[in-house]
Amino acid sequence: MMPNMDPRALKKMMERMGIRSEEIDALRVTIETRDKNILIDNPQVTLINAQGSSSFQITGDISETEKSDSESLPEISEDDVKVVMEQSGTTDEEKARDALTKSKGNIAEAIMALKGE
Numbered sequence: 001m002m003p004n005m006d007p008r009a010l011k012k013m014m015e016r017m018g019i020r021s022e023e024i025d026a027l028r029v030t031i032e033t034r035d036k037n038i039l040i041d042n043p044q045v046t047l048i049n050a051q052g053s054s055s056f057q058i059t060g061d062i063s064e065t066e067k068s069d070s071e072s073l074p075e076i077s078e079d080d081v082k083v084v085m086e087q088s089g090t091t092d093e094e095k096a097r098d099a100l101t102k103s104k105g106n107i108a109e110a111i112m113a114l115k116g117e
Helices: 007-016 079-087 093-102 107-115
Strands: 019-024 028-032 036-050 053-066
Touching: 007 019, 028 107, 079 107, 093 107
Parallel strands: none
Antiparallel strands: 019 036, 028 036, 036 053
8 A cells, every 4th residue: 555645545546547446255265276275264355457357466364285186186077088098999988087097187198008008
């Protein structure tokens, strides 16, 4: 915030520049990354709209948790399994699913692993 400036005057000035902000009544914010979850408890969340672009400003009590291997596994669709089976030449659906799981959902890597067997 700008020092010695009335918050209402600042808000009016921002509105004139096309910047709008809105407080969001959030209970908790979770940010998921590949290897950890960032949890923000007691958050103060502000949605800021400026020139057609939206962004969030978040403050609160931050904690981090590591993801377990089961959380970081991708969801494997039936279509992915079929593609791996067709391209690798295997008829065993379970083998194709295992190859996809081991390759963390990478179809090309799963196909190569099955062809190399």
